Amino acid sequence: MSVEQGAFARATRVSRRSDGSFSAEIFPDWCIGSRPNGGYLLAIALQALGATVPYEDPIVVSSHFLAAPVAGSAEVAVGVVRIGRTLARAEARLTQDGEEHMRVLAAYGSLGGHAHGSQLMQEGPPSMPEPEACIPVLATTPDGRTSPVRSQFDIRYHPESVGWASGIPTGRAEVKAWMRLADGSPPDAALIPLLVDVLPASVYDLGVVGWVPTVEMTIHLRSRPRPGWLLCATQCRFASEGIMEEDASVWDADGVLIATCRQLALLPLASGQAG
């Protein structure tokens, strides 16, 4: 039985080369403006890491973004750092024309193998109307850039999120949205960084305008994503000194925590380039 690959799988496919590294292709229709967002690059790197380490689940992934590449061919070199009894650590370097654009450190394990008697959750999922009561915002970014990658998703925003898109920033740096792939493909762990990064920056609702380049992003995976809607909630608590953090959590429709994410980004007035 042949299974047709979904658009996400095709856009993040890697091929092992004879020297052990991987070749990849960055597609323009998975970019924001002309730049691939960091979450997309990390999704590509996770395919190469997952093909290398002996455990299935990317439990914790740290990604440092050095400079934005362009659409086109790229290379991912994976190095094993340490294989342990429960975790395997590896690094990945994404390069384009010999220049490094992203460095990743990851710990892979098996979420099934970590089963624990009790769930000590202190917080549940954020309150959210059903997807049918939410709104599909089709706006560009506040400075007018289009987001081709957003068309790859079916996104339903909380009616009180993304006020900037209708001209009235809410003053609360929060975005909540139901998300799924537009072509109906089921999500996997590699999709998580793209999910959280494809949403508009939460600080747009504080009146911030412009590109918010991510310096670093960390993903903690808690459960394997299951088919259906995923609830993504992002929040910025501290935007100061030209720097902001954005926290995200991802939940499935049954209220199971799938992942948390934190990223550090530069505010537009401070810099137009991540370094």
Added chain:
Amino acid sequence: MSVEQGAFARATRVSRRSDGSFSAEIFPDWCIGSRPNGGYLLAIALQALGATVPYEDPIVVSSHFLAAPVAGSAEVAVGVVRIGRTLARAEARLTQDGEEHMRVLAAYGSLGGHAHGSQLMQEGPPSMPEPEACIPVLATTPDGRTSPVRSQFDIRYHPESVGWASGIPTGRAEVKAWMRLADGSPPDAALIPLLVDVLPASVYDLGVVGWVPTVEMTIHLRSRPRPGWLLCATQCRFASEGIMEEDASVWDADGVLIATCRQLALLPLASGQAG
């Protein structure tokens, strides 16, 4: 004028060797039980990184802990990843007898250079009584291990934190404490990971007992620490599937955000070894 180095500076000193790497010494009186905690190891690595990169402030530091070393001599090898206009990226590897124990990725910059017109803070510091109204808990960990490193600090806990130390876990996975170095030395950025890691695990107040090995820790520095008390607040929101995260924020006595920290750790029942 000669300045006598404080205990923290002596315990994290590194010396450049002829091959460009750094030698270091892990001191037993900066350990918890017989193991150096991750924050201490990271403080050592930050000395080596800071001596290598051209910018002063460790804006974001991702640290992956592979296996716990023992007290004694160690080596830190630093590799420059990319020097940019505003950020320098570098990695560090801490090894002992040729075995790698920690891998760090860091972005250094200049907090002064990122000055931004407005502070878009959505949250202020946590509420906290004055240090004089707080309590110096001298307990060991819940499973009876001593914490020599905690004696390096003057710590004053919120009266409603660390209930487990008096036999009644509060049921809230939160710790709030004023902290400063016991010898009166002023804090610097390299002290931050040690501050947040030296506090008892917040999940002890959920009834968790035992060693909680850190897999990964990320520090976001927002302001250079200033002399005086620092308020450290830690919290676990999601402990599930044998995994927990712990978020920390560090504030100075004037309510300025110094740093945030997030770590991923394994719950004791799942594993006694980080991998």
